[in-house]
Amino acid sequence: MKKTILTVDDSASIRQMVSFTLKSVGYEVLEAADGDAGLAQAKAKPCDLILTDQNMPGMDGLTLIKTLRALPEYRSKPILMLTTESSDNMKSLGRAAGATGWIVKPFQPQTLIDVARRLLG
Structure with a gap:
């Protein structure tokens, strides 16, 4: 069964790049344009990994992480900050909120693939 990754970023071009990169190696990728939409996506379909930006309208990345960590299904799932x-x-602050790791934008596609593979097995 394919692993599902959710990418949450207000930049459509970043979401497209993340989605293209991860789909190219066989992951299913869901996209959300802000933290509120990301939370709704994560509740609607279980995700194996979540990538979130920090600075977004509405709910920011740290708040999203804290909110997800309060849900039983996301207490131990990897959540990465993908941000400038x-x-x-x-x-x-990210570690305190429950972030598993940090990738700084702009990112190298191979780095993203390597990190996803390491976290998802």
């Missing part, structure tokens, strides 16, 4: 935010303080 790279300060140590922001990474610390």
Whole structure:
């Protein structure tokens, strides 16, 4: 069965790049344009990995992570921040919220594939 990855980003071009990259190696990819839509997607269909931006209208990435971690089905699922935010303080806030890891944009497609494979087996 295909692993399902949800990408949450307000940039359509980033969502398309993430989706194209991960679909090219066999993952099913769902897309959401903000945290609220991402939460709805994650509740509607179980996801094996979630990638979220930080700065989005409505619910931001840290709030999305905290909200997902409160749900039993997402307590231990990997959630990565995929964002331009790279300060140590922001990474610390991400870890405190429950982020599994951090990828800084712009990202290398192969790096994204390698990280997904490592986290999903």
